[in-house]
Amino acid sequence: MSDSLPLLLRAARGESVERPPVWMMRQAGRYMKIYRDLRDRHPSFRERSENPDLSYEISMQPFKAFKPDGVILFSDILTPLPGMGINFDIVESKGPLIQEPIRSINQVDCLRQLEPEYSMPFVGEVLTRLRESVKNEAAVLGFVGAPWTLAAYVVEGKSSKNYSVIKAMAFQEPKLLHKLLNHFAESIAKYLRYQINSGAQVVQMFDSWAGQLSPIDYEIFAAPYQKQVIDLVKKTHPNTPIILYISGSAGVLERMGQTGVDIVSLDWTVDMAEGCARLPKTVGVQGNVDPGLLFGTPNAIRQRIIDTVKKAKDRIHILNLGHGILPGTPEDNARVFFEAGKTVNDLIGSDN
Known part of the structure; x- marks a missing residue:
């Protein structure tokens, strides 16, 4: 144990810390004017995320503005796809578009094994620069998409x-889908190892769309591949904490806690106390303030943070939103969120 390590890293490893660390999903992005101005100059999302100078600059914007306890790589969960032979684009207001959707066993057989150091050297460069810049003032976070969501x-x-379409594949051609999921699991594990080797101290896996599965199908098509990624990464990097996030996860919380993950990130549809009760005490929690609350008053934000932190008492807890910060969120309210998170002990004391 070392107090010189970043607060978020110490908390994620289960050490006793002075307060819950705080960061936000999507903290670098559209709610910040400085980001929107940069986007106007560089309208291509892939340029912003794959040009190391731009990705680094964007990653640092919220750190310079708010000093969160975590600085997360500005990237996208689809970034590793071209390295496997799957091309994509991200269109503003429409989202990702895959140029040739995977629908056949031949397409899966033709996928390349991911070699991230060759296909995504910019990711390693950005993570290394972030570590050098933030030193121990914050933990550097990496992230990936989970196999089901990819x-x-x-x-x-x-x-x-x-x-x-994918559910039709799951129920008509499950062998095809399992082969694709296995390919993604092996590739994503490699990608996470690369991120950690490049400087990421904590990593988060987003299985954004696994909440669309019934619990029985989650156990067939999502959980085994989450576990495969976690097991592969833990073999080589046992001390790197892994966070798992699923949007709409209320129906599968217990199952998430059985994947071997260190921390489960709760969305805002679950009460924090109930979420803690449904997970093993050895599993930490992250979250889970409603992003919509950040359109409210500063006092409402502070009171919800007090409530969330109180309910996660005696647990490994990383304060965060229950989803990404929403476009249009007032920057001053983001500042209130971070400041309240950092002073939550004082706020709880004055609230009693």
Whole structure:
């Protein structure tokens, strides 16, 4: 144990800390004017996320503005796809578009094994620079998309409301889907190892669309591949904490806690106390303030943070939103969130 390590890293490893660390999902992004101005100069999302100078600059914007306890790589969960032979674009207001959706066993057989140091050297460069810049003032976070969510994008070809194409594959051609999921699990484990070797101290896996699965199908198509990624990474990097986030996860919380993950990130649809009660005490929690609350008053934000932190008492807890910060959120309210998180002990004391 070392007090010289970043607060978030110490907390994520289960050490006793003075307060819950605080950061926000999507903290670098559209709610910040400085980001929107940069986006106007560089309208291509892939340029912003794959040009190391731009990615580094964007990653640092919220750190310079708010000093959160975590600085997360500015990237996208689809970034590793071209390294496997799957091309994509991200269109403003429409989201990701896969140029040739995966629908056949031949397409899966033709996928390349991911070699991130060759196909995504910019990711390693940005993570290394972030570590050098923030030193121990904050933990550097990396992230990936989980196999089911990557598969959902590449099979559907775009974002979906009902995931009918991938669910048809799941129930008509399960062997095809399992082969694709296994390929993604092995590739994502390599990608996480690369991120950690490049400087990431804590990593988060987003299985954004696994909440669209019934619990029985989650156990078939999502959980085993989450676990495969976690097991592969833990073999080589046992001391790097891994966070798992699923949007709409209320129905599968217990199952998330059985994947071997260190921390489960709760969305805002679950009460923090109830979420803690449903997870093993050895598993930490992250979250879970409603992002919509940041359109409210400063006092409402502070009171909800007090409530959340009180309910997570005696647990490994990283204060965060229950989803990404929303576009249009007032920057001053983001500042209130971070400041309240950092002074939450004083706020709780004055609230009693």
